[in-house]
Amino acid sequence: MLINEKASRKHQIESEATQMFRSKGYAGSSMRDLAANLGIEAASLYSHVKSKEEILQKICFRIAQNFLEVLQKVLADKKRPIESLREAIIMHCLVMTRDVSASAVFWNEWKHLSGKSKEEFIQMKTKYEDVFISLISEGINSGEIRSIDSKFAALTILSSLNCIHTWYKPDGNLAPRQVGEELAGMLLSGIQNKK
Amino acid sequence: MLINEKASRKHQIESEATQMFRSKGYAGSSMRDLAANLGIEAASLYSHVKSKEEILQKICFRIAQNFLEVLQKVLADKKRPIESLREAIIMHCLVMTRDVSASAVFWNEWKHLSGKSKEEFIQMKTKYEDVFISLISEGINSGEIRSIDSKFAALTILSSLNCIHTWYKPDGNLAPRQVGEELAGMLLSGIQNKK
DNA sequence: CCTACCGATCGGTAGG
DNA sequence: CCTACCGATCGGTAGG
Numbered sequence: 411m412l413i414n415e416k417a418s419r420k421h422q423i424e425s426e427a428t429q430m431f432r433s434k435g436y437a438g439s440s441m442r443d444l445a446a447n448l449g450i451e452a453a454s455l456y457s458h459v460k461s462k463e464e465i466l467q468k469i470c471f472r473i474a475q476n477f478l479e480v481l482q483k484v485l486a487d488k489k490r491p492i493e494s495l496r497e498a499i500i501m502h503c504l505v506m507t508r509d510v511s512a513s514a515v516f517w518n519e520w521k522h523l524s525g526k527s528k529e530e531f532i533q534m535k536t537k538y539e540d541v542f543i544s545l546i547s548e549g550i551n552s553g554e555i556r557s558i559d560s561k562f563a564a565l566t567i568l569s570s571l572n573c574i575h576t577w578y579k580p581d582g583n584l585a586p587r588q589v590g591e592e593l594a595g596m597l598l599s600g601i602q603n604k605k
Numbered sequence: 606m607l608i609n610e611k612a613s614r615k616h617q618i619e620s621e622a623t624q625m626f627r628s629k630g631y632a633g634s635s636m637r638d639l640a641a642n643l644g645i646e647a648a649s650l651y652s653h654v655k656s657k658e659e660i661l662q663k664i665c666f667r668i669a670q671n672f673l674e675v676l677q678k679v680l681a682d683k684k685r686p687i688e689s690l691r692e693a694i695i696m697h698c699l700v701m702t703r704d705v706s707a708s709a710v711f712w713n714e715w716k717h718l719s720g721k722s723k724e725e726f727i728q729m730k731t732k733y734e735d736v737f738i739s740l741i742s743e744g745i746n747s748g749e750i751r752s753i754d755s756k757f758a759a760l761t762i763l764s765s766l767n768c769i770h771t772w773y774k775p776d777g778n779l780a781p782r783q784v785g786e787e788l789a790g791m792l793l794s795g796i797q798n799k800k
Numbered sequence: 801c802c803t804a805c806c807g808a809t810c811g812g813t814a815g816g
Numbered sequence: 817c818c819t820a821c822c823g824a825t826c827g828g829t830a831g832g
Contacts (some may be wrong), residue, residue, distance in 0.1 A: 436719065437633035441827060453692040454801045462827065518713065522633065562779065566765055566788065573764030584757065593761065600791035636811060649817045723816065
């Protein structure tokens with residue numbers, strides 16, 4: 411099937427680009443190198459993708475969508491704030507560990523987006539962060555979380571999570587779910603009210 | 606004084622490059638843009654610096670030196686492991702907040718170093734991380750810290766610290782020392798043994 | 801998916 | 817610190 415072959419080639423391009431953007435950065439990666447790694451000429455890439463930036467967009471928005479989707483599911487459960495927060499942290503880890511390279515690109519290279527893409531991306535990012543801030547604020551109001559600057563706490567937690575890619579090894583001795591639970595335990599006991 | 610003027614110009618170049626590398630990345634910043642921001646021609650930069658990479662080296666190694674120096678002072682105090690760890694976290698925050706842009710470059714752009722510089726940089730980085738790992742291991746042995754994967758814990762803590770630049774505002778409502786103490790409190794209560 | 805090619809821009813040098 | 821310039825490389829297009 412021609413359509414499937416094209417789709418698969420497009421997928422290969424995005425996948426190879428993800429590895430390159432991660433290790434050399436978006437600006438440090440050239441379309442020629444990308445093509446060479448796939449065994450084709452640079453010009454041939456443009457029958458599958460419109461531009462270099464389009465590839466970056468696909469990667470960034472796919473991961474952003476993943477994060478927002480699982481977060482909506484967590485919120486739908488309507489548990490107590492600190493339990494929602496725990497679930498949200500674990501799910502965040504699962505999304506990241508499922509595709510470490512794409513997550514690294516998502517986190518480090520989105521600044522190279524331009525125009526409306528960049529605006530839209532920042533909106534999604536802000537929306538995601540705001541949920542964490544709100545959950546912490548709710549937890550403070552209900553007494554589960556100690557009095558703390560909720561924005562400060564939320565961004566610190568998200569920083570820890572988003573840097574997983576710098577040390578996580580898929581073949582390490584910690585399974586993804588374990589990583590999430592360990593991190594949730596560690597980060598939440600730091601803001602929880604002592605009983 | 607001619608020498609001072611030259612030194613000051615060199616300092617200006619490094620300072621402006623730091624801002625650019627932070628916002629657009631090393632590979633995304635050109636020597637022409639850098640020169641334009643300083644009001645001179647690109648070729649003129651080369652009477653002050655040997656190459657683009659030399660500028661990056663200066664930034665990365667200066668910050669790395671800062672981190673290692675304050676860490677040595679903390680270790681010289683020979684407190685109990687968890688107290689050394691607390692001091693180390695606070696000092697790390699002070700170094701970062703003293704120069705947020707350079708710290709961001711240090712953390713995000715060192716991968717663009719090459720050859721011996723890169724090797725040497727990684728050695729310093731590893732040495733620094735190893736001290737944190739050792740402190741946690743000691744804390745576990747002395748019973749102050751709960752049983753945990755010390756490498757996992759150390760790298761999580763350092764990730765949180767190194768991402769300060771993504772949210773820290775020098776004119777915000779948290780003073781540098783406060784940031785450090787809040788973070789130390791939050792991160793350490795997550796690994797401390799319950800009394 | 802290729803060859804052939806475009807204009808723009810890159811890091812850096814020579815010589816003053 | 818400048819003018820003038822180098823070879824290399826960039827993202828991307830035309831046409832097949």
